[in-house]
Amino acid sequence: GAVVSQHPSWVICKSGTSVKIECRSLDFQATTMFWYRQFPKQSLMLMATSNEGSKATYEQGVEKDKFLINHASLTLSTLTVTSAHPEDSSFYICSAVGLDNTGELFFGEGSRLTVL
Amino acid sequence: AQSVSQHNHHVILSEAASLELGCNYSYGGTVNLFWYVQYPGQHLQLLLKYFSGDPLVKGIKGFEAEFIKSKFSFNLRKPSVQWSDTAEYFCAVSPGGYNKLIFGAGTRLAVHP
Numbered sequence: 001g002a003v004v005s006q007h008p009s010w011v012i013c014k015s016g017t018s019v020k021i022e023c024r025s026l027d028f029q030a031t032t033m034f035w036y037r038q039f040p041k042q043s044l045m046l047m048a049t050s051n052e053g054s055k056a057t058y059e060q061g062v063e064k065d066k067f068l069i070n071h072a073s074l075t076l077s078t079l080t081v082t083s084a085h086p087e088d089s090s091f092y093i094c095s096a097v098g099l100d101n102t103g104e105l106f107f108g109e110g111s112r113l114t115v116l
Numbered sequence: 117a118q119s120v121s122q123h124n125h126h127v128i129l130s131e132a133a134s135l136e137l138g139c140n141y142s143y144g145g146t147v148n149l150f151w152y153v154q155y156p157g158q159h160l161q162l163l164l165k166y167f168s169g170d171p172l173v174k175g176i177k178g179f180e181a182e183f184i185k186s187k188f189s190f191n192l193r194k195p196s197v198q199w200s201d202t203a204e205y206f207c208a209v210s211p212g213g214y215n216k217l218i219f220g221a222g223t224r225l226a227v228h229p
Binding site: 004032034036042043044045046049093095097104105107108109110 | 152158159160161162165206215216217218219220221222
C-alpha cells in the first residue's frame, strides 16, 4: 500500500524555538495532505488541509501563524510550529490522499513534539 | 456541528469473544465512513470503509461493519477476537464524501489470552 513518512518521529525543543515536521508520500503523489493533532488518550483533531501549490486551509481555532504549513510539492508537506510553548507538546500526524483519490487516506507514523 | 461518537472508550475481552464497537455520527447528508486501527507504537491503518452499496462492509483481519443510515451508525464487529487485535480503534466520517475526516474519540481494546 501507499506509504506516508514523517520526520522526525520525535523531537524535544526549548520553549520559544521553532520546529519543522516533514510529511512525505514515498510512493505516490499527494495533491492533498492533512495535519492532525492528537492529545494523550484523545482522538485526532484536524488542524489544517494542505493543498499542493496553494495556501493551507485551517480549522476553526487553529492559529495559522503558529502552525505554518507548506505544501511545495506533490510529495512533501511541512508543518512548522513557531515559537513553541509547552502547551504545543503533542503528537502530530499527517495523512495524504493520492492523485487517484480513492477516498482512502494514508497516515504517517506521527511525530511527537515535547516542548520544555 | 458534525461529530462522531464512539460509545466505548475502553473494552476488555478474552480471546475468542465477540466484539462490537459502536459508532454514531451526526451529519444529515452523504458520508463516507471508515474504521481505522492503531496498534501500539504504529501508525493508523485502514480496517474498512463504506462509500456506497452494500451496507455490510468486510474489512481486513476478519472485521466487518454495518452502515445503518436510519440510525446514523457504523458499528464495527468481529466474531472472535485474538490477542493480536489489542489496539485502539477509531471511527471516522468524511461529511459530504470529501477527504476531510472527523474522528471519534477512539476505543482502546485489550484482548487477554
